[in-house]
Amino acid sequence: xxxxxxxxLPEIATVLEVIQETPNIKTFRVVLNxxxxxxxxxxxxxxxxxxSVFGVGEATFVxxxxxxxMEYLQFSVMLTGEVxxxxxxxxPGDQVGVRAPLGNWFPYESMKGKNVVFIGGGIGMxxxxxxxxxxxxxxxxxxxxxxLYGARSPEDMAFKYDLPDWSSRKDMTTVLTIDREAPGWEHxxxxxxxxxxxxNPSPKKTVAITCGPPIMIKFTLQALKKLGFEDDQxxxxxxxxxxxxxxxxxxxxxxxxxxxxxxxxxxxAQLKELPNEL
Amino acid sequence: xxxxxxxxxxxxxxxxGALAQGRRVLVPVRENxxxxxxxxxxxxxxxxxxxxxxPPKESVFPSTERLxxxxxxxxxxxxxxVALDIKETVNAPATVVFGGRPCDARGxxxxxxxYDTKAIRDPYYAERRAxxxxxxxxxxxxxxxxxxxxxxxxPVDADGSDVLLTPVEGGWLVEAVSERGxxxxxxxxxxxxxxxAQEQAKAAQEAAVAAMPPAWDAxxxxxxxxxxxxxxxxxxxxxxKCISCGAxxxxxxxxxxxxxxxxxxxxxxxxxxxxxxxxxxxxTLEASGHxxxxxxxxxxxxxxxxxxxxxxxxxxxxxACCGCGRCIKLCPVSVDIREIVRLAMELPTATAGKP
Numbered sequence: 001x002x003x004x005x006x007x008x009l010p011e012i013a014t015v016l017e018v019i020q021e022t023p024n025i026k027t028f029r030v031v032l033n034x035x036x037x038x039x040x041x042x043x044x045x046x047x048x049x050x051x052s053v054f055g056v057g058e059a060t061f062v063x064x065x066x067x068x069x070m071e072y073l074q075f076s077v078m079l080t081g082e083v084x085x086x087x088x089x090x091x092p093g094d095q096v097g098v099r100a101p102l103g104n105w106f107p108y109e110s111m112k113g114k115n116v117v118f119i120g121g122g123i124g125m126x127x128x129x130x131x132x133x134x135x136x137x138x139x140x141x142x143x144x145x146x147x148l149y150g151a152r153s154p155e156d157m158a159f160k161y162d163l164p165d166w167s168s169r170k171d172m173t174t175v176l177t178i179d180r181e182a183p184g185w186e187h188x189x190x191x192x193x194x195x196x197x198x199x200n201p202s203p204k205k206t207v208a209i210t211c212g213p214p215i216m217i218k219f220t221l222q223a224l225k226k227l228g229f230e231d232d233q234x235x236x237x238x239x240x241x242x243x244x245x246x247x248x249x250x251x252x253x254x255x256x257x258x259x260x261x262x263x264x265x266x267x268x269a270q271l272k273e274l275p276n277e278l
Numbered sequence: 279x280x281x282x283x284x285x286x287x288x289x290x291x292x293x294x295g296a297l298a299q300g301r302r303v304l305v306p307v308r309e310n311x312x313x314x315x316x317x318x319x320x321x322x323x324x325x326x327x328x329x330x331x332x333p334p335k336e337s338v339f340p341s342t343e344r345l346x347x348x349x350x351x352x353x354x355x356x357x358x359x360v361a362l363d364i365k366e367t368v369n370a371p372a373t374v375v376f377g378g379r380p381c382d383a384r385g386x387x388x389x390x391x392x393y394d395t396k397a398i399r400d401p402y403y404a405e406r407r408a409x410x411x412x413x414x415x416x417x418x419x420x421x422x423x424x425x426x427x428x429x430x431x432x433p434v435d436a437d438g439s440d441v442l443l444t445p446v447e448g449g450w451l452v453e454a455v456s457e458r459g460x461x462x463x464x465x466x467x468x469x470x471x472x473x474x475a476q477e478q479a480k481a482a483q484e485a486a487v488a489a490m491p492p493a494w495d496a497x498x499x500x501x502x503x504x505x506x507x508x509x510x511x512x513x514x515x516x517x518x519k520c521i522s523c524g525a526x527x528x529x530x531x532x533x534x535x536x537x538x539x540x541x542x543x544x545x546x547x548x549x550x551x552x553x554x555x556x557x558x559x560x561x562t563l564e565a566s567g568h569x570x571x572x573x574x575x576x577x578x579x580x581x582x583x584x585x586x587x588x589x590x591x592x593x594x595x596x597x598a599c600c601g602c603g604r605c606i607k608l609c610p611v612s613v614d615i616r617e618i619v620r621l622a623m624e625l626p627t628a629t630a631g632k633p
C-alpha cells in the first residue's frame with residue numbers, strides 16, 4: 001500500500017540523526033525505509049508532513065530541509081504536547097511514520113526576480129529555512145535576500161549550524177537578534193519588529209516572508225505596513241491543530257478554507273479575506 | 279424510477295430474510311426506549327412507524343474503526359534494532375440499511391463530496407459506501423422537527439437510496455432507484471405491483487409532501503452567516519443554552535468530523551478513527567494552548583456556518599444538512615438550528631464591537 005491509495009497510511013522512516021537545537025527544540029533527520037520511494041519523493045518548500053510515533057499519535061511539522069537537498073527529510077520539533085514529548089525521546093535508528101508532503105507551498109515562482117526579506121521568530125524559522133536554502137540553491141533567480149532571525153536568547157536560537165554560512169555569505173544579509181542582552185552576544189538586541197524597522201527594507205519589488213509566534217507576527221505585520229509593504233507582498237504560514245492533513249477530518253478550517261489543503265502558506269491579502277478565526 | 283414491486287406486510291420478514299443472506303441487514307429496532315439501527319435476525323422486529331432516534335450513520339462511517347495495525351519486532355541479529363510493520367485494515371461488509379428515511383440516506387451524499395473525490399479517496403469510507411445499499415421508507419408522517427423540504431430535499435426524496443418503499447394499502451410499493459437496488463427486487467417475497475398500488479403510492483407521496491410544515495429557503499443563509507461572523511453578540515445569544523454536549527453532531531446524518539488516536543500494548547498497537555465534534559473545546563485546541571474557537575459561541579458558529587455556508591460554498595450549492603431534525607428533537611436544552619439559521623437571515627447584523 002502506498003499513501004497515494006490510502007491517504008492515512010504513513011511511510012515508515014528511520015531516524016538518521018537527532019540534533020538538540022535549543023533546550024526545547026530537537027531536529028530529526030529521517031529517511032524513508034523504502035529506498036525507491038525516498039529517491040522519488042517530491043515536495044515543495046513550505047509543505048508539511050505528519051510525523052507519527054506509533055502508539056502515541058501524529059502531529060504536523062514543516063519539512064524544513066529544501067527539496068534541493070534530498071539526503072534526508074528534516075523536521076524540527078518544539079516540545080509542547082504528547083506527540084512532541086515522545087518524539088523528543090527518539091534516537092538514531094528509531095522508526096517513525098511520515099505522511100508527506102501535505103498542503104501548499106511558498107509561491108517561489110512568483111518571487112523570481114524580486115528581493116526577499118525573511119523574518120523568522122523562534123521555531124517559526126523552520127519553514128523559512130526551507131525556502132531560504134531553496135533560494136540559496138537557486139540563487140540567480142532572486143535579487144537581494146535578507147534574513148532577520150530572532151529568538152528569546154542565544155540558547156533559543158535554532159539552526160546554529162547554518163548561522164556561520166548565512167552570516168558570512170556575500171550574497172545575503174543576515175541580522176540576528178535576541179530579546180535581551182546576553183554575555184558573549186555580538187549581534188542585535190531587540191524585538192523583531194523594532195529591528196525590522198531599523199533594517200528599513202524597501203518594499204519595492206520585494207516580498208516579505210514571516211513566521212513566528214502570533215504576537216510576533218502581529219507586530220511584524222504592523223512594521224511591514226509601516227515600511228510600505230502591501231498585503232500581497234507579505235507571506236506567512238499558519239499553524240493549526242490538524243489530524244487528517246487532507247481536508248476531511250474538519251478541524252483546521254477557517255470558514256471555507258482548510259489550512260491543511262488551502263494552506264498552510266497564505267499571503268496577508270488572502271488572510272484578510274478569510275473570516276477572523278485565527 | 280425503474281421496475282415497481284409490491285411487498286405485502288405479511289411478507290416483510292421473508293424479504294428481510296432473503297436480503298440477509300450473506301449480508302448484514304440493519305433495521306431500526308427499539309432498544310432501551312430509543313429506536314436505533316441494529317442487525318436483523320430471527321425475532322428482530324423492525325420499527326417502521328417512525329424515524330429512528332439515531333441515523334444509520336455507523337453503517338458506512340462507524341463511530342470507532344481501526345485504520346491500521348502496527349507491530350514492532352526485534353531484529354534477532356541485533357536486539358537493539360526494532361523493525362516496524364504497518365497493516366491497513368479496511369473492513370467493508372456487504373450491508374443493506376433497511377427502513378431508514380430519505381434524510382438518512384441523503385446524509386451520505388454530503389459525505390461523498392468530501393470522502394470520495396477526484397483528489398482524495400478515503401478507502402475506509404469509499405469501500406463501505408460501495409458495499410452498502412439503502413432501502414428507504416418514504417416518510418408519510420413527518421415530525422414537528424422535520425425540515426427536509428427547506429434544505430433541498432423532501433419526505434420522498436430518493437437521493438442516496440437504492441430502493442424506495444412507499445406505504446400503500448396492506449404493504450408497500452417497492453421501487454428501485456439505482457441499478458444496484460434493482461437486484462434487490464428479485465425476490466419471491468415481492469410481487470408485481472398492481473396499478474392500484476402505484477396510484478396509492480403516488481397519492482401517499484403527495485400527501486407526505488403536503489404534510490410537511492411550509493418550506494422556507496435556507497440558501498440565502500450562506501451569505502448571511504458570513505456577514506454575521508464577527509457579530510459575537512448574535513452568536514453568544516443563540517448559543518446561550520448550549521451545553522457543548524455534542525449530541526447534535528453525533529446524531530447528525532451529515533456530520534463527518536473525526537479524530538485519530540493510537541493505542542499500543544507491548545509490541546502491537548492500532549490507529550483508530552473515532553467521531554469527533556466541533557462542539558468540543560478540545561477539537562481545535564492547539565498544542566501551544568491557543569484555541570481559535572475558545573467559547574461555545576465560536577463553536578456553534580462553526581457548526582451552523584459549516585452546514586449552511588462553507589459547505590454550500592465549497593461544493594457549489596448543496597447544504598450539509600438533510601433536515602432530519604434530530605439535533606433539535608434530541609438536544610437536551612432545545613437548541614434549534616432552524617431558529618438560528620432563520621435569525622441569521624432575518625436579524626440585522628451588528629458591526630459595533632467588531633474586533
